[in-house]
Amino acid sequence: MLRSLCRTFRRCASLLAVVSPLALAACLPDPEITVPDFKPSGIVDLSTSKLDLGTQPDAGRLRWLPDQSVRSGQTLRAIVTSGSQVFAIGHQGTILRRSGTGWVSEPAVDGTKTISGNFYGAVSVGSDFYAVGEAGVIVKRSVDKWLQEGKDLGLASSLFAITATSSGDLYAVGDTGVILHKPMGGAWVKDSVDPALSTADFRAISTATGDELFAVGLGGVIARRSAGKWSPDSVSVDAADRGNFYGVVSTSDALFVAGEYSRFLRRDSDKWRRETALAQSGQTVHFLSLGVSGRDVTVVGSLGSILRRDGASKAWTVEDSGTTATLSAVSSSQPLYAVGAQGTVLVRQ
Numbered sequence: 001m002l003r004s005l006c007r008t009f010r011r012c013a014s015l016l017a018v019v020s021p022l023a024l025a026a027c028l029p030d031p032e033i034t035v036p037d038f039k040p041s042g043i044v045d046l047s048t049s050k051l052d053l054g055t056q057p058d059a060g061r062l063r064w065l066p067d068q069s070v071r072s073g074q075t076l077r078a079i080v081t082s083g084s085q086v087f088a089i090g091h092q093g094t095i096l097r098r099s100g101t102g103w104v105s106e107p108a109v110d111g112t113k114t115i116s117g118n119f120y121g122a123v124s125v126g127s128d129f130y131a132v133g134e135a136g137v138i139v140k141r142s143v144d145k146w147l148q149e150g151k152d153l154g155l156a157s158s159l160f161a162i163t164a165t166s167s168g169d170l171y172a173v174g175d176t177g178v179i180l181h182k183p184m185g186g187a188w189v190k191d192s193v194d195p196a197l198s199t200a201d202f203r204a205i206s207t208a209t210g211d212e213l214f215a216v217g218l219g220g221v222i223a224r225r226s227a228g229k230w231s232p233d234s235v236s237v238d239a240a241d242r243g244n245f246y247g248v249v250s251t252s253d254a255l256f257v258a259g260e261y262s263r264f265l266r267r268d269s270d271k272w273r274r275e276t277a278l279a280q281s282g283q284t285v286h287f288l289s290l291g292v293s294g295r296d297v298t299v300v301g302s303l304g305s306i307l308r309r310d311g312a313s314k315a316w317t318v319e320d321s322g323t324t325a326t327l328s329a330v331s332s333s334q335p336l337y338a339v340g341a342q343g344t345v346l347v348r349q
Contacts, residue, residue: 064306064321064338067345069102076339078131079331082124087141088339089119089131095146103345108139108146115139115148121161125168132159132172138180138188150180150188161205163213171225173202173215179223179230194231197223204290208250216245216257222272237272241265247290249297249332253311258287258299264309277307278316291330300327300338306346321346 076090086098087106093116096103108115108131117134124130129141136155139146159174168184171191177198181191202217213225214233220242222233245259255267262285265272277287277299287301295311304323309316321327327340336348 064319064346064348066322067103067337067347070096070343070345071103072096072105072343074343075341076328076343076345077118077120078122078329079337079339079345080122080124080129081331081333081337082127082129085124085129086337087122087124087129087131088337088345089122089133090339090343091118092116094119095131106141106144106146108148110148110151118158121159121172123162123164123170125164125170130162130170132162132174134158136174136178138172150182153180153188153190160203161215163205163207165207165211165213171205171213173205173217175201178202179215179225191225192229194223194229196232197221197230203244203246204248206248206250206255208255214248214250214255214257216248216259218244220245222257235267235269235271237265238274241272241274246286246288247299249290249292251292251295251297251311253295256290256297256309258290258301260286262287264299275309276316277309278318288327289329291332291336293332293334293336298330298336300330300340302326304340306330306338319348 072094074091074094076088076094079088088096093107093114095106095108097106115137117137119131119133122129122131131139136153136157136159137148138150138159140149155178157175157178159172159178162170162172164170170182172180177193177200179191179193179202180188182188200217200221200223202215202221205213205215207213211226215223220237222237222245223230224233241263243260243263245257247258249256257265257272262277264275264277264287266275283303285302285305287299289300291298297309299307304321304325304327306319306321306327307316308319321338323344323346325341325344327338327344329339331337338346
């Protein structure tokens with residue numbers, strides 16, 4: 001029924017003027033759109049992307065180089081760093097830790113059983129690391145072991161992203177409107193969510209100013225947590241700028257969202273405005289992750305795309321990744337890492 005209504009809305013352009021942003025956000029993309037929705041059985045499996053390291057850029061300039069010490073061919077979905085520690089997580093229970101000049105596998109366990117489901121998001125809090133994934137799995141690394149948490153919640157929905165506030169609180173988001181909160185030193189609980197978000201499929205979350213957080217997802221959903229509750233963001237988004245959103249980050253300049261068909265939006269006081277990001281000529285590029293370093297924002301996505309927005313000049317630059325593999329995540333700490341299909345790991349040097 002929902003798909004039928006959405007097709008009707010698209011055929012009747014005149015209705016868009018009266019459809020509320022929330023109703024529009026609930027519409028799913030047309031069936032022929034083959035954008036990865038990042039579900040466990042998604043439309044596009046990132047691991048099928050062809051790895052092509054290509055020709056490396058000229059020496060003497062900052063460039064992305066492949067880390068060829070990675071021995072896993074699994075799709076990697078997140079990269080997180082803290083001090084000298086670097087972890088990459090991905091499909092089929094993959095957790096890799098950077099060690100010396102290579103990577104070592106660190107399987108997560110539930111009791112005596114190794115967790116083999118897909119991991120989608122990761123974050124660091126002090127010396128602890130967390131990863132979330134398929135079927136509501138949450139694991140924590142402490143004292144060199146990854147152990148499962150939050151089993152008492154009985155979640156069936158997959159979790160796709162996790163973030164930490166400056167005070168050490170954790171938030172994780174996923175399908176069917178699920179948003180979890182773990183207060184510093186406390187246990188995982190379901191956070192208070194407006195009923196209008198109960199069916200939202202979230203894909204990314206970020207802290208902002210003060211106690212605010214933002215979460216984005218499929219169908220153009222943008223949610224804001226303020227005063228202890230999640231609600232649809234009140235700042236308007238033009239109908240043409242709505243779509244599947246996969247990344248959200250905050251800098252000292254603004255809050256940014258990125259998604260399918262090279263959408264990159266900036267949150268101003270009165271509305272979300274699209275910024276023009278350079279894309280590969282003649283090819284459809286989907287932005288799948290955002291990273292922030294100082295005021296600079298890095299965007300990665302399909303076809304090995306890496307773009308950088310200079311925080312001072314606001315100018316965009318296309319950076320040579322040397323690959324056409326789908327890149328699903330980028331770190332926010334120096335040196336920058338990007339990860340993606342077929343165990344791809346790139347380092348910006």
